[in-house]
Amino acid sequence: ERSKKRRRSDGAVQRIATWPSNRHPRCVHGAREASKEEEEGSGRTDGRERARTRPGVEVNDGSSADEDYCPDEELRKKGKRRRRIAPRVPARRNKVRNERKDGTHAPWNAGTRPDWTALPSGTLSTIFRMACRENACPTVARLQRVCRSWRDLSRMDPMLWTTVDFLGTDWIRPTTATLRKWCESGLWCRVTNVSLRNTVKLDDQVLKAMALGCPFLSDLDVSFTDGFTAAGIADVLKSCPIRSLQVECVKCPNHANILDVVRVIASEEGRYRKPESAEGCLRGKGEMWIRAFQQTQQDWHDTKNDEPERIYQGLEHLSIANCPRFTSAAMQRLAGSASFPFLSSLNLTNAGGAGGQVAVSIKALQTSCPLLSELRFNSLGGLFGWTSTSAARSKAEVSKDDGFPHLKVCEIAASGVNSLVSGSRFGESQVYDSVLYEVIHKSEKLSELDIAGCSKLSPNGLKEALHPAAPLRTISIGHSGVIRDEVLEYLCTNYKDSIEGVDAAGAGRHVTDRSAVALSRCSGLSVVSLGGSAITDAGVQCLSKRTPGSAVLQQMNISGCRSVSRDLKRQILAKYGEP
DSSP: EEEEEEOOTTTTTEEEOOOOHHHHHHSSHHHHHHHHHHHHHTTTTOOHHHHHHHHOOOOOTTGGGGOOOOOOHHHOOSSSOOOOOOOOOOOOOOOOOOOOOOOOOOOOOSOOOOGGGGGHHHHHHHHHHTTTSSOOHHHHHHTTTTTTHHHHHSSSSGGGOSSOOOOOSSSSOOOOOHHHHHHHHTTTTTTEEEEEEEEEEEHHHHHHHHHHHOOTTTTEEEEEEEEOOOOHHHHHHHHOSSSEEEEEOOOOOGGHHHHHHHHHHHGGGGGGOOSHHHHHHHOOOOHHHHHHHHHHHHHHHOOOOOOOOOOOOOOEEEETTTTTTOHHHHHHHHHHHHOTOOOEEEEEETTOOSEEEEEEEEEHHHHHTOOOOEETTTTTGGGEEEEEEOOOSGGGSSSOOSTTTTTTEEEOOOOOOEETTTEEOOOOOOHHHHHHHHTTTTTOOOOOOEOOTTTHHHHHHHHHHHHHOOOEEEEEETTTTSHHHHHHHHHHHHTTOOOOOEOOOOOOOOOOHHHHHHHHOOTTTTTEOOTTTTOOOOHHHHHHHOOOOOOOEEEOTTOTTTSSOOOHHHHHHHHHHOO
């Protein structure tokens, strides 16, 4: 037995008996030693006796030569041996053996397994172009990670880069150096649509490189950027046939005003100058750019549709939305001193507001944009609104030649504000009956009309302004001065075959079950909003019951209708969902 010393609190030393580590009863080794002693005491044969019985083993008892002998029982390791498992080696990929030295692939036999690498380069290029038709990012980056042949093919084919949109992808982070390299190398010589929305750390060098390296660029989006100036935008407009330009919420550096950008768009400085010949397009370019451009000439004519190529005429779509620094001077540049004979869409939604009310000349706008089909002035001027500077103050003073005969979408709603104290309210609106009549009285193709929040309109003014032959599909008159039962009955009577959506929220006591009965007769109605009106359960049930052959009602909003029971509101909410 072993012992150890322990000093007590009074200073005396106490000896405590301990068990050896290999003799403790609870120890496995101790149990094995104890079993060995029992075997020796009982006269059982030990390892040496067993060794004597083995053939070919000589054992000398008591001799000095046998002192180093150890029984194989003692040499055996105690405890379980851990089983070794060999790691699984993945199968080796077979190399492509049908690849020739010139880079082409030999045709594979019908009995072998088909391989993508066996396809000809022309077939792969066609497949890649179809995959990258909507957006080259991040499809091209994924193709380059498959194999070497796919990477080389995607790098040398500019036809893959026709539409580029960096929004919502992390595969390619655009930088000034990267975009300049792509433009100068000829990789973007066939690009037509480029979206740089929400990109940062880009400057005018990118636009200058695109002006030199993208001769077919027609759609440019630089919205929500802060590094581009009016000079860079002027270079692109001068060198590229831009048809659609979006400069929403552009923050020019050095606190420049959006007026400079508008001045460039409206002036001769931003007019496209077409090269006199094909050699003029290649003048000043590098050898690699010229080679890439000439390589795609034949492919371009082979892959494009049978329809003739559109001849560039001028700017067709312009969006300057969400720019708080947009002022009356900028509007005068667009409508007064500029001429956009082919402009079909003008979007000024939520523009202005920082400098007060925006003045708009409807007559000048009709003169400069005679083919306008989409006019989006929702929340123009912010809470201050916008006003018309035309001389006409009544319907009789409006000339018969005035108007937009090609107008399809008209949005002139006031700015809406949601407050926790006062609830939903609208800003100031200076849209009178004469202004509405001046805008839409000649619009025979009008399909969408939004006059929500225009409190200074009258029911008779809307009836006189709407063209009787217009295919009106959706109309929003919520929180306006025209929201009455007789107006909804007039709309459902004259446009019952074409109308699909009606928004008459916030009517109060002016809309009752009469409107619900009139709306139920519209066969194509699918969306209706009567929130905050005076309709009852009978009106809601009449509206929800559709006549045979009518369209299915997809959405119904009756929130805030105090005359409707809660049980019916729960049923409508469960059937149509939240508005």
